[in-house]
Amino acid sequence: MPLFADMLSVGLATAVVCLSVVTVPAALSTACAVLRGAEEGQPATAGRYFAVLRRRLRAGDLAAGAVALAGALLCAADLALAGAGLPGAPLFAVVAAAIGAAAPVVGLRACARPESLTDWPAAVRAAGRDAVRDVGGSGLVLLAVATAALCAWMMLPLAFLAPGPLALAAVHVRLTVISES
Template identity: 80%
Template sequence: MSGRSDTGTSGTRMREPGEVFGPRMTLFADVLSVGLATAVACVPLLTAPAALSTACAVLRGAGEDQPATAGRYFGLLRRRLRAGDLGAGAVALTGLLLFAADLALAGAGLPGAPLFAVVAAVIGACAAVVGLRACARPESLTDWRVAVREAARDAVRDAGGSALVLLAVATAVLCAWMLIPLAFLAPGPLALALTAVDVRRSAAPG
């Protein structure tokens, strides 16, 4: 008789005796708890990049059998917060305010406003992709400059991954718009999507 491993034919861990939910449901619950922790950590705004970066690191660790819990999340976030993280938050917040101001000017009926709005939207989307992909890179835990530089290269070389990032952001915004309480859970699935895109890039040949 051929032996069967406890991972099954699909490579997924089978449910243990007495376990109510399977591993996929456990990961789903972990993602939601990390998402809620990330939403709380983002409240000061300046901590948003570090909060999202930490969420990606925790979820990446789940693939290495490390716990993806809110406790581990806050422990990692507490150890890594530094001046560079707050600086990254200041840059992100400044860029967001400038983008909002540009769109407000475009909506004021100035000459050439439609074209200006399109250009501002494209620049904003590109900056968002680079910033979010930087959060997903492991380098963001220690050096934001390296993370942003590598993320910019990834954004160009991996156009498909960049499109997935924009789709993930659009989905998170839509869910939050449809049901406000989902805004507190959206960072978890968003971080999971960003991590998956980065893992996909790392696994790609060449």
């Protein structure tokens, strides 16, 4: 139960930081780092979360957030165009939906990697390799994303609790991959 309570407090802190959308990757990466530290006996509190975030926030984090935001907007626009009845729209919609489903999986897996604290490109490359190698773990991360989206859709206040379980799921999948290696 202490980890559950810590995960919720870190999740609420993450939700606050995520309000400016370009900070989402940095916020989730920091949440993953704090929850990873809980496995090593370090406290997983909101205070530690903000201390780690202050030490690591840099221009690369904001660039990663801008890229993620642009990708999400592009995917939404592509799906809207596919729904407009353009030629080849059904195939295009399937491809766009597959990319839209794979992107959050790779993004969350990148946030769970320690490299995300210093080098986003390396973290994303390694997360992409992990996503392909560990299909089961990627499926679990995708289910966590779908569950968080469904909960937020059903009851909007639950959106503020979603980052904690997402970070915990990504960290757990990452630690499982390490322990199996």
